[in-house]
Amino acid sequence: MSGNRVVVYQEPGKVSVETTDYPKLELPADVANGLGLKKAAPHAVILKLVSTNICGSDQHMVRGRTTAELGQTLGHEITGEVVEVGDDVLFVKPGDICSVPFNIACGRCRMCDEGKTGICLNVNPARPGAAYGYVDMGGWIGGQAEYVMVPFADFNLLKFPDRDQALEKIRDLTMLSDIFPTGYHGAYTAGVTTGSTVYVAGAGPVGLAAAHAAQLLGASVVVVGDMNPARLEQARSFGCETVDLSQGAELPDMIEQLLGEPEVDAAVDAVGFEARGHGPDAGEAPATVLNDMMAIARAGASLGIPGLYVTGDPGGVDEQAKIGQVGVRLGLGWAKSHSFATGQCPVKRYNRQLMNLILSGKAQIAKAVNATTITLDQAPDAYQDFDRGAAKKYVIDPHGLVAA
Structure with missing residues (x-):
């Protein structure tokens, strides 16, 4: 050749x-x-x-x-x-x-x-x-x-x-x-099992793969969060519940409206370092998803983090973000005894x-x-x-x- x-x-x-x-x-x-x-x-x-x-x-x-x-x-x-x-x-x-x-x-x-x-x-x-x-x-x-x-x-x-x-x-x-193993890895390391309630941040392909994997693992309800209406519709097409984060409402409140309580058994970050805040005009806020997950994951939960975080980002919103340092509320996760699984699948x-x-x-x-x-x-x-x-x-x- x-x-x-x-x-x-x-x-x-x-x-x-x-x-x-x-x-x-x-x-x-x-x-x-x-x-x-x-x-x-x-x-x-x-x-x-x-x-x-x-x-x-x-x-x-x-x-x-x-x-x-x-x-x-x-x-x-x-x-x-x-x-x-x-x-x-x-x-x-x-x-x-x-x-x-x-x-x-x-x-x-x-x-x-x-x-x-x-x-x-x-x-x-x-x-x-x-x-x-x-x-x-x-x-x-x-x-x-x-x-x-x-x-x-x-x-x-x-x-x-x-x-x-x-x-x-x-x-x-x-x-x-x-993406199928990566989504599955996110759901599996988040501890999804029979009857789990699950939140997946991000309705891109990895988030959708994580949602489908959570269903295969036996989740009772899978909630997918995003700001893109077409991607949220795609999540609903195979049986997921969705929350539109562009509306600006508090995520625990939206979860409670769907599940009857403001928390889930497992959470998956399929967004990564280019995460945005909530609301129609929200700017980039790299720690948003990680902090969201700690806020809504029950005590003792695991957080699966297949979303990409990098050590060098020339377009980072501040000097910390440019080296992969983000403002995570680790004290909240520590207080709730959360465990975190990161890295390549x-x-x-x-x-x-x-x-x-x-x-x-x-x-x-x-x-x-x-x-x-x-x-x-x-x-x-x-x-x-x-x-x-x-x-x-x-x-x-x-x-x-x-x-x-």
Whole structure:
């Protein structure tokens, strides 16, 4: 092959589809040199992308709200067909269709041994954990592309058991690389179980995935909060209750109107550091969601926080926000004995079980997040639509396999 097309961050608010080199079975130079590893990667495979999705985390970069440099390739939600395998790959073969966890993990370090694949120690010289196409995550080429290299393939890839079945359900299965496990992780670490009442902050794709996951975990009521009417309607479309935070009412009062009491058993933050205050003219207030959750979560509750918080935000509202320091009412959480779960979802902890739920028809994640298929060339327009609040999860179909 002579080339590869990939989505690239050009400047705040703008991406384009650029032609780059076809991937090689090699580690990024920064990873190899920084960790003292061999550059050759016989443990890797090349995938032909079947589907790859636009994520809210990508939007943080494209808005200029991270330290991402111009020219950063994008895309960490990857599902593909194996087309080339390294000499050390034993258990996957060309033609297999696989889901790729957005966390890149070696499968050999202490964190991987403990199942904490989001903070692998051998894939990023800068800090624990790596991802495809993301700032400060090791320099791995993004997967909003035609082809991508996946290292440590025997460990990282989740092979679908039947090719025809996988293609038939690909709009659901494409969510296994990130948002379905991430939403599930948020609900699970918040302690959602049979009969729970649950509040999910944010009706973007991860929030909707968390809401659907909470239903699968047995929640009696799932309340989703947002300011976007179309996204709230999407949450209601699969049985969630909603609260419109643009109205300016106090959240405990809105919860009480729905549940008969001003608190919930579990709460999930699917918004992250670009959170806004309440009311029609509310400005950005990064700690809003975290403080909301502590206010409405019952004593002894757990708070799941899959929403992204960063260590560097050039567009932060103040000097503290620019380094990821936000005004959390920790005393309130301490007084209520809350526990907090943060960080990247370790996708491999959940993706096989969630795959089984999809293949059995019990999980309808594509419907929940309103999966919408586009071509690779439509990605720049889709980024702009998503940034304007489209109630859709954009699924890029580089080779026409999803449409077929």
